[in-house]
Amino acid sequence: MKYWLSICFAVILVLPAQAQLTTNGSFVRDNYQKTEYKVAMRDGTKLHTTVYAPKDASATNQYPFLMQRTCYSVAPYGPDAYPAQLGPSETLMRNKFIFVYQDVRGRWNSEGTWTNMTPNLPDPPAATAKKGRKAAAATSSTAGAPDESSDTYDTIEWLLKNVPNNNGRVGQWGISYPGFYTAASLPDAHPALKAASPQAPVSDFFFDDFHHNGAFIQAYLFTFPVFGIQHPEPTTKAWYNDGFIQTGTKDGFQFQYDLGPLKNVDKYYKDNFYWQETVNHPNYDEFWHKRSIIPALKNVRPAVMTVGGWFDAEDLYGPLTIYKTIEKNNPNTYNTLVMGPFGHGRWSRETGHTLHSNVYFGDSIATFYQRNIEAKFFNHFLKSAGDGKTGESTSGLPEAYLFNTGRNEWRQFDKWPAADAQTKQYFLNANGSLANAGGTGFSEFVSDPMKPVPYTEDNTTTSGFTPFNYMSEDQRFAGRRPDVLTFQTDVLTEDLTLGGEIMAKLKVSTTGTDADWVVKLIDVYPPDEPNHAYMPNKNITLGNYQQMVRSEVMRGRFRNSFEKPEPFKSGEVTDVNFRLQDVLHTFKKGHRMMIQVQSTWFPLIDRNPQTYVDNIYKADEKDFRKATHRVYDNSVIEVQVLK
Known part of the structure; x- marks a missing residue:
């Protein structure tokens, strides 16, 4: 390997x-x-x-x-x-x-x-x-x-x-x-x-590659020997090969899961200086700023x-x-x-x-x-x-x-985001609709860090150096789980082009004291969508395909400050606002636009214990607990629409 x-x-x-x-x-x-x-x-x-x-x-x-x-x-x-x-x-x-x-x-x-x-x-x-x-x-x-x-x-x-x-x-x-x-x-x-x-x-590195909005990209775990081992003198040979983790399996999900809390990674990377720097700087402090x-x-x-x-x-x-x-x-x-x-x-x-x-x-x-x-x-x-x-x-x-x-x-x-882009809000309603107005209810799910939502159903990619295909993968496997909320529009009667920035403005609560919030923007194909001639996976049908268009995670403890994390108050409605990266995508007539919300995304990101601890890299097994999360109907996804 x-x-x-x-x-x-x-x-x-x-x-x-x-x-x-x-x-x-x-x-x-x-x-x-x-x-x-x-x-x-x-x-x-x-x-x-x-x-x-x-x-x-x-x-x-x-x-x-x-x-x-x-x-x-x-x-x-x-x-x-x-x-x-x-x-x-x-x-x-x-x-x-x-x-x-x-x-x-x-x-x-x-x-x-x-x-x-x-x-x-x-x-x-x-x-x-x-x-x-x-x-x-x-x-x-x-x-x-x-x-x-x-x-x-x-x-x-x-x-x-x-x-x-x-x-x-x-x-x-x-x-x-x-x-x-x-x-x-x-x-x-x-x-x-x-x-x-x-x-x-x-x-x-606190917002791309090794972290997204403070959440650790655990799928990058295998890369640390490249970045965290010094060589004593100039060389033309790779000096870091002995530092690679020997997984003994091609099932990266299972290997990462069996690792348990991130503190157990020390048995592999005790002398890896970049891993130790990452562990000792869990917040956006001066180490990351500079x-x-x-x-x-x-x-x-x-x-x-x-x-x-x-x-x-x-x-x-x-x-x-x-x-x-x-x-x-x-x-x-x-x-x-x-x-x-x-x-x-x-x-x-x-x-x-x-x-x-x-x-x-x-x-x-x-x-x-x-x-x-x-x-x-x-x-x-x-x-x-x-x-x-x-x-x-x-x-x-x-x-x-x-x-x-x-x-x-x-x-x-001639300008990006485009000067003529119009801002539009879509509300996440408890009836599963993605609509122009919100209700007064909420959607809820139980998030269990011991049974996390996978980020992909293709296990052949989970032991690679970095993730790749998941950015446009079919999300039906996730949307059918009880710990993933789905909201979608009616079938579109005309093309809808999103062009520009996307903001998730969530109103949430949790029975725990910490939580991650993952938002995915998805293009749902019509039931009769034909497969194209170059399908790499013959077992996939594009009819009802849920193509991920954009996605992002927000580590909830950083909702107000990346420098000074803070716990949630159990049961209290709380704002969690974060930006998904820009998009230019047309949802065609006959398609639907879908939003999925979840709290685990493994092993793309590490598991949040859902019990607030000062440093998740040093969390113990006992800290990982189930929690019930609510997403309220006045939560919105704010997009820019092009005519």
Whole structure:
């Protein structure tokens, strides 16, 4: 299992574009010259940096840089070892750039100490007076403590001076954690950084990847060796394989359940520093605050294209939040958002028929994105005018290029959320209706943490490195349980397009003192819906299919503050408000819109004891108790509707 997890993680999260074979496997070797460097940062730490320069580069034929910084390895190592592909796509590889790959500090073949998420640190006053700490790097090796922003700055400065035949422009991209490094390049950016594309970027580990609204994503449990084990010196071999948990089964649900309370994970991860940090920081304290890139996204000068997938089970919060934050803080910056019908990073390689779980969205959608959106962005800002007019016409790329996952078509917006979106409320009525008005009653269910609601009925996916398919899976298995509430509209007589933000505004009570609240937005297909030609699971019928469109969890103790949790008062009606991530989805005529509400979602999230304890990571078996939860009829789901 160790080997499989390592390879799986590399293919899905690390360098997905490089895992994609080109039509001519020798293209990279025939057209690029590889050179490996040790690039010194301002504190003397040397980072392994691989440069692939076009062989036809010259003083009269200069190329821009296109760089990826990663904690997942820039393999293959060695001057004569070439990958099958370079860059974000084959299109850009054939367009030719000086491609740069760098192991970040403390990872793989680079020196230094590894720290999860070290975004832009505040400038000391003296450095600010000298036009910023990053700029001071050219003359000082002591201008503030290093972080990923300064390491990016220092790397660009070195590349411009030491790699010949460059045109003085730099672009950066990365998917997942490398997406974070791309976002971290933006504050106090080097003047030569002209274009950056954070793709599925990690932004804040308390809200995406390892947590959602403070609830621990237990499905990530197997990833901790990658993030929580140091290596003593630069290496080209994976040093963390011995840290992987040996489950002895492919049934991840049962293994996670048999673990019992999270405190029992210590027998596997006692020496894993990131697990211990997670356990000891259950609330949104300074430890997490200083690891968030969001507050640092000010003074952003490079052009930005943030990319995400509507069905990204790992990083959906990141791209939407980074885009909106840059838009708010930097109104004059070229800033665009792209969201496609993809799981995590799947826009980086073409699959032909584009599916997520059992849902088919069309053909060659990744290729469309690569050629008509991504390549246009980088070619314009790195090779052409760079004036923001990125198309053949004067309009260029739109503010937002988003895929409607109900109509299966791309839409362009000049603002997101759209200026003409109308806010509408749907009430959760005790009779099971999702209606325009609420009643005076309530719905209730018994939540038993010892019999949690599964997040998927596909056990083959529960022992993988991270979840994937559940984001669009059929929810009939959940909706038929007594501990899952369902509310749905009448059959729609016309199309209904939700486009924008979603808020859950719940009025709830519990007989316990803590509870999680899970809300799922679901598209219910008509009974006679035919199966499409590419069904991956022949045992599934699309008639009455309950496609999950969006979902989110709120750990109830954080309903008023992520920094200062508080218990529920047993039996007291309480507001629990939280945002589901954005959506662009048309519920077609003949379909229904459904909301499901539940309190367990295992093992996607850890089990809440439903008895308030200071730290759930340290809860005992005795703390886990049944509780009766009520959802009152004046609870609403607030959506934005497009005409």
